[in-house]
Structures are given as structure tokens and as C-alpha cells.
Amino acid sequence: MSIASPRPSPVTPTIDLSAKGVQHGHLRLPYSRDDSAWGSVMIPICVVASGEGPTALLTGANHGDEYEGPAALFELACTLDPATISGRVIILPALNYPAFRAGTRTSPIDKGNLNRSFPGRPDGSVTEKIADYVTRHLVPLADIVLDFHSGGKTLDFLPYAAAHELPDKAQEARCFAAVAAFSAPYSMKMLEIDAVGMLDTTVEEMGKVFVTTELGGAGTATARSTGIARRGAGNLLRHAGILAGAPETAPTRWLDMPSDDCFTFAQDDGLIVFQHDLGEAVRAGEVIARVHPVGKTGLAPAEYQAAMDGILAARHIPGLIKAGDCLCVLAALREAP
Numbered sequence: 313m314s315i316a317s318p319r320p321s322p323v324t325p326t327i328d329l330s331a332k333g334v335q336h337g338h339l340r341l342p343y344s345r346d347d348s349a350w351g352s353v354m355i356p357i358c359v360v361a362s363g364e365g366p367t368a369l370l371t372g373a374n375h376g377d378e379y380e381g382p383a384a385l386f387e388l389a390c391t392l393d394p395a396t397i398s399g400r401v402i403i404l405p406a407l408n409y410p411a412f413r414a415g416t417r418t419s420p421i422d423k424g425n426l427n428r429s430f431p432g433r434p435d436g437s438v439t440e441k442i443a444d445y446v447t448r449h450l451v452p453l454a455d456i457v458l459d460f461h462s463g464g465k466t467l468d469f470l471p472y473a474a475a476h477e478l479p480d481k482a483q484e485a486r487c488f489a490a491v492a493a494f495s496a497p498y499s500m501k502m503l504e505i506d507a508v509g510m511l512d513t514t515v516e517e518m519g520k521v522f523v524t525t526e527l528g529g530a531g532t533a534t535a536r537s538t539g540i541a542r543r544g545a546g547n548l549l550r551h552a553g554i555l556a557g558a559p560e561t562a563p564t565r566w567l568d569m570p571s572d573d574c575f576t577f578a579q580d581d582g583l584i585v586f587q588h589d590l591g592e593a594v595r596a597g598e599v600i601a602r603v604h605p606v607g608k609t610g611l612a613p614a615e616y617q618a619a620m621d622g623i624l625a626a627r628h629i630p631g632l633i634k635a636g637d638c639l640c641v642l643a644a645l646r647e648a649p
């Protein structure tokens with residue numbers, strides 16, 4: 313019995329990914345629907361290539377309500393001059409394009425969470441088809457992958473670039489060297505709640521250098537967080553040798569997520585009242601937040617205490633919280649790797 317080879321991807325790029333110069337086009341994904349019988353999802357893509365050198369893949373809006381990546385990458389696609397580069401930069405500012413247009417984390421078409429859909433399927437949902445094309449046709453072209461995230465509408469983060477602990481320590485060191493070059497105000501050794509289905513895991517398992525970020529959130533981007541994204545993307549291209557010159561480094565504080573004690577989840581619905589703001593130090597046992605029942609007055613709030621010493625690295629947005637929501641994330645200060 314033979315295993316059937318995978319189907320070809322239904323995605324067609326409208327540009328030649330191997331051509332030199334600057335190209336702006338789309339990944340066209342057929343999507344037949346009520347208002348367009350033979351319609352398509354058109355995902356914007358830009359490729360800038362010149363001379364010999366490595367390939368960087370830069371992606372934003374893997375989640376559709378996170379804006380630093382799209383802001384930095386739509387801008388970079390307008391400004392990157394092929395005369396200044398050695399190699400190739402593949403830019404997808406809005407990878408989950410249907411979600412990005414809807415301003416939602418997941419796709420309005422199929423409710424697909426792109427960063428839980430990898431490696432994807434060529435015969436799956438729209439979101440799974442995007443993941444499959446990235447896995448089989450874009451990541452193999454890349455030496456280094458930068459995937460921008462922030463907290464979206466339900467979390468707010470300290471601005472950090474991050475990499476993961478990996479079984480291949482040489483690869484892990486290359487990833488953390490790239491995080492250092494990014495030069496966000498914070499640099500994180502990141503622990504995932506659930507790494508299955510993430511672009512991160514797919515790229516790392518292919519042996520590539522992978523950098524992710526959490527650069528703010530609350531459903532918007534600020535001038536500061538967008539500036540961090542812009543500088544970080546340029547720094548990564550310099551670090552890879554695609555742009556000339558040394559990265560424009562800035563001071564960074566290294567953080568670690570040493571265990572599940574980092575995460576606090578709400579056990580009650582209610583009004584959240586934080587006792588600390590992002591970046592502030594907390595001690596184990598200290599109250600981080602109280603959640604007040606809102607159905608009537610006179611009921612005592614639930615108290616949520618820090619399970620470890622650390623600083624507040626992420627918090628729930630907006631003011632009301634539901635049982636099961638991530639209330640906050642703590643991180644521990646660590647030495648630079």
C-alpha cells in the first residue's frame with residue numbers, strides 16, 4: 313500500500329517568487345461563495361530580491377486583530393529598495409487576510425485560527441489552505457522567518473521579541489541571536505500554552521531561524537509599538553546579511569517563562585481590577601488582580617495571587633473577564649543568553 317502524495321495547493325501566486333527586483337501581487341486562493349461564484353481570497357504579497365544572499369519571510373496579521381506587523385510590513389513593502397539588499401525578502405503584511413479585513417483574531421469564513429492550523433491542508437478550510445501554502449511553498453524558501461504578533465483585542469503585552477527552547481541547541485542559539493538583533497525593549501524565552509498547530513513549531517521543525525513577537529495589543533498599535541516593529545524588521549534583515557550594516561541595537565531586558573506558573577486564568581466572570589500595570593514587579597503570593605461579581609453589590613471579589621516572583625508581562629483586555637480567560641502572564645528576569 314502506498315501513501316498518496318499530498319494534493320497540490322490551490323493557491324496561485326500572481327508574481328514570480330524567484331524574480332529579481334520589486335514585485336507586488338497576491339496569493340490567490342479560490343473561494344466560491346454566495347456573492348462570488350468563482351471568487352478568490354487575494355492575500356497581498358511583496359517580494360524584493362537582488363544579488364545573492366539569504367531569504368527572509370516576514371509575516372503580519374497571522375491573527376487579524378494584531379496591527380504592529382501589518383503597519384511595519386505594508387510600510388516596508390513601499391520602501392525597501394532592491395539596490396540596498398543582497399538576497400530576498402518575502403513580505404506578507406496580512407497573512408490571514410479575511411481575518412485582517414474583519415478585524416478579528418480568527419477568519420470570518422471558517423472561524424479558523426491560522427496560528428493553530430499549521431501545517432495545514434491543501435483540501436481543508438480556507439484557513440488550512442493558507443497554512444498549507446505557507447508550510448509547503450514559502451517556509452522552504454526561507455532561511456529566517458519573522459512572524460509578528462501582539463495581544464489583539466483581548467490581551468496587552470510588554471513589547472518583546474521571542475524564541476523558544478528547542479531540542480537542537482545550535483538552532484536555538486541562532487534563534488536567540490536573531491531575537492537579540494531585533495532589539496525590542498524586552499526579549500523573551502517563550503513558553504507556549506499549546507504549541508500544536510503554530511507556524512512557530514512548523515518553521516522550527518524545518519530547522520530554520522524563527523522569531524516571533526508580542527508588541528502590545530488591546531486591538532490597536534501605538535506609534536511606539538509600530539516603531540519597535542519597524543526597527544526590529546530592519547534589524548533582522550541586517551542580522552541576516554540581507555541589508556548592509558550592523559543592527560541598530562537598543563537596550564533590552566531578557567525575560568523567561570520558566571513554568572506554567574506564568575499563566576493565571578480567571579475562574580469567575582466579572583469586572584477585573586488590576587493591582588499592577590505591565591512591567592511592574594510582583595512577588596509570589598501578592599494579589600495581581602481582583603475580579604468583582606457584577607450581578608449585585610456587596611459580594612466579595614475573587615483575588616488572584618502571583619504564583620511566582622516576576623514582572624507583569626501581559627494582561628487581559630478589556631475590563632470584563634470570563635471564566636477561563638487568560639487573566640495575566642508573569643515573566644522572570646534572566647541573564648542574556
Ligand SMILES: [Zn+2]
Binds near residue numbers: 374375378460462
Ligand atoms: Zn497573535
